[in-house]
Amino acid sequence: MREINSSKIKETIAKLLTKAACDLPKEVESAIKISYKKKGISNLEKSILKELIDNINIAREEKMPLCQDTGTATIFLEIGQDVHIIGNLYKAINDGVTEAYKNLRKSIVKNPLSRENTKDNTPANLHIDIVPGDKIKIIVLPKGGGAENASFLKMLLPTASKEEILNLIINYIKENGVKACPPLIVGIGLGGTFDSVATLAKKALLRPMNIFNKDKKIANLEKILLKKINETEVGPMGLSGKITALAVHIEVAPCHIASLPLAINLQCHSHRHKEATI
DSSP: OEEEEHHHHHHHHHHHHHHHHHOOOHHHHHHHHHHHTOTTOOHHHHHHHHHHHHHHHHHHHHTOOSSSOOOEEEEEEEEETTEEEESOHHHHHHHHHHHHGGGSOOOOBSOTTTOOBOSSOOSOEEEEEEESSSOEEEEEEEEOHHHHHTOEEEEEOTTOOHHHHHHHHHHHHHHHGGGGOSSEEEEEEEEEOHHHHHHHHHHHTTSOTTOOOSSHHHHHHHHHHHHHHHHTOOOGGGSOSSOSEEEEEEEEEEEOTTOEEEEEEEEOSOOOOEEEEO
């Protein structure tokens, strides 16, 4: 049994969220730069993508937020079953969020109807998995409101064909992708239950860029969707063009014989996330 003090968790979360706000992961930056260099894209697309690249560099150099919407603090913990946490885990997590957001925009309200701001961006949106081992893996995903609002969940009938599912996804993004500040990362969950499929779609966003699903059939669907979504010509920031999505990631889970849950969790071009293991 390994002991980890909750103060270490607080400290790690605060550092990760602070860095995530200003330092876009290299893999995301690389995907945008590759898109910028693609042949056949319009001058308008190039201009928009160049602005995104400039914004990435300025944010990193000046330690300024990549976007004014510094997001919901979405946090994934993989806790080893041989870890004993000393102290209050939930307090440590939210204290870490509070610390990180002292100099960032606070976007969380206590109640969806009264709309009173919590003034410290808590509580975190927390997902915990228990895994083998004696370590804790922490992943932070500051999720902006625009991309989250453009997400989607539908309980399909089990008779839905592959073509129907693909067309539903493509048409949805054609109509709604503009709201999520493209070029997009598209996280898709298939299977599970009403509550779990949305989490599945969100976790899909965390897969490294353009690493396709290990299941070859699912990987093929990802490739088809990426091609078809870019053919919608929504384009960067919705101003038309060939670069609508940077990646499509699908995760699947077992489901009931009478259902086929589908969730789409869109992420904007500013795909901020960081991770650490303690």
